[in-house]
Amino acid sequence: xxxVTQSPEALRLQEGESSSLNCxxxxxxxxxxxxxxxxxxxxxxxxxxxxxxxxxxxxxxxKATLTKKESFLHxxxxxxxxxxxxxxxxxxxxxxxxxxxxxxxxxxxx
Amino acid sequence: EAGVTQSPTHLIKTxxxxxxxxxxxxxxxxxxxxxQQALGLGLQFLLWYDExxxxxxGNFPPRFSGRQFPNYSSELNVNALELEDSALYLCASxxxxxGFNEKLFFGSGTQLSVL
Numbered sequence: 001x002x003x004v005t006q007s008p009e010a011l012r013l014q015e016g017e018s019s020s021l022n023c024x025x026x027x028x029x030x031x032x033x034x035x036x037x038x039x040x041x042x043x044x045x046x047x048x049x050x051x052x053x054x055x056x057x058x059x060x061x062x063k064a065t066l067t068k069k070e071s072f073l074h075x076x077x078x079x080x081x082x083x084x085x086x087x088x089x090x091x092x093x094x095x096x097x098x099x100x101x102x103x104x105x106x107x108x109x110x
Numbered sequence: 111e112a113g114v115t116q117s118p119t120h121l122i123k124t125x126x127x128x129x130x131x132x133x134x135x136x137x138x139x140x141x142x143x144x145x146q147q148a149l150g151l152g153l154q155f156l157l158w159y160d161e162x163x164x165x166x167x168g169n170f171p172p173r174f175s176g177r178q179f180p181n182y183s184s185e186l187n188v189n190a191l192e193l194e195d196s197a198l199y200l201c202a203s204x205x206x207x208x209g210f211n212e213k214l215f216f217g218s219g220t221q222l223s224v225l
Contacts, residue, residue: 042218046213046215087153097168099155101152102150
């Protein structure tokens, strides 16, 4: 069965303290891995898509990487406005169904 | 450009009742997805509509159903509500490109509470 696991469930950082979020997956045929950001009371907002092992993408303080079994979202020198829940999702095979992990709740304190 | 809009934003129902949630996709998007986000759980895939047809369905009972209209807007219907149906229901839209969508654009959701 296809599965996505995110860790840690929650992470508290001081402003400027870099860290990484993990997304491990077990799927039959990865077509793409997606990272989303979700703020309280809002829908998820797209961040990145990664397609193959070794691929990396960056946006401001965020950098996503992909291996054959997991993806990391690296946050460099985070700011309080980076506080949110970060969701990882994978697309396998066909039928356009994204399988989401439970997310990592990130809190960045000044 | 307007994003994905959902209505209503909040809804309170009692067990056994029926509810209809509505979604308008981004202009030009033909695919609409419905997800359920229960407290403490990840997003669970409910339904995918494209060009007016149901293309895929998640592991939910038949009392969850929906449709897509010619203008690509969509409704999600839930019959015989149960307490565990309490959740945030999210609608997303995308451009359907040969069966693989680059990214989904989500609305802010409808928070359904079943008492």
